[in-house]
Amino acid sequence: KQEVTQIPAALSVPEGENLVLNCSFTDSAIYNLQWFRQDPGKGLTSLLLIQSSQREQTSGRLNASLDKSSGRSTLYIAASQPGDSATYLCAVRMDSSYKLIFGSGTRLLVRP
Amino acid sequence: GAVVSQHPSWVICKSGTSVKIECRSLDFQATTMFWYRQFPKQSLMLMATSNEGSKATYEQGVEKDKFLINHASLTLSTLTVTSAHPEDSSFYICSARIRRPSDTDTQYFGPGTRLTVL
Numbered sequence: 385k386q387e388v389t390q391i392p393a394a395l396s397v398p399e400g401e402n403l404v405l406n407c408s409f410t411d412s413a414i415y416n417l418q419w420f421r422q423d424p425g426k427g428l429t430s431l432l433l434i435q436s437s438q439r440e441q442t443s444g445r446l447n448a449s450l451d452k453s454s455g456r457s458t459l460y461i462a463a464s465q466p467g468d469s470a471t472y473l474c475a476v477r478m479d480s481s482y483k484l485i486f487g488s489g490t491r492l493l494v495r496p
Numbered sequence: 497g498a499v500v501s502q503h504p505s506w507v508i509c510k511s512g513t514s515v516k517i518e519c520r521s522l523d524f525q526a527t528t529m530f531w532y533r534q535f536p537k538q539s540l541m542l543m544a545t546s547n548e549g550s551k552a553t554y555e556q557g558v559e560k561d562k563f564l565i566n567h568a569s570l571t572l573s574t575l576t577v578t579s580a581h582p583e584d585s586s587f588y589i590c591s592a593r594i595r596r597p598s599d600t601d602t603q604y605f606g607p608g609t610r611l612t613v614l
Binding site for chain 2: 473
């Protein structure tokens with residue numbers, strides 16, 4: 385059974401810092417991995433999607449990497465801003481069923 | 497981008513009553529819709545997968561008679577929590593997958609519905 389873990393559970397950094405969020409999964413036979421952002425009491429916004437054959441994806445200040453063999457993914461946020469404060473969730477898709485298995489998230493606070 | 501709406505955004509009800517939550521894809525046809533539940537400070541847990549015109553597929557441990565799902569059209573799925581109890585209080589989020597000839601990985605998420613059962 386696939387299990388997705390995110391470390392740390394919470395993170396507080398001053399504005400401007402670069403930071404890394406971690407996601408690990410127990411079954412490396414994934415179809416793809418996706419990073420989401422969730423603001424308090426809101427739905428999810430997709431940030432980056434990495435196919436199993438890819439090693440990284442970039443969008444603006446965000447860079448996500450994937451090491452399928454070791455069961456790990458990282459989300460790198462450059463020059464963090466207070467507006468980046470949110471919960472970041474990673475999710476893996478195992479097969480063509482489109483079901484997503486989510487990690488428990490990292491709550492990020494970027495202090496002005 | 498594609499928009500998914502949920503109604504209501506929040507609801508408070510008495511124990512024993514039933515609550516219906518709607519999930520609509522506003523500008524696209526959704527082949528499949530998913531229903532998730534999220535408890536405070538926890539991650540999203542998939543409850544069921546809903547395909548238009550067919551019965552929903554429930555995840556292990558989810559009571560299909562308690563959480564009724566109807567997917568009557570390509571733009572609307574409803575989740576009814578029957579005989580709700582305080583332990584059903586949670587944040588319910590739906591997502592929709594766009595119907596396209598080619599495969600697509602994109603799921604669009606609704607804003608969620610906060611259910612509080614007194």
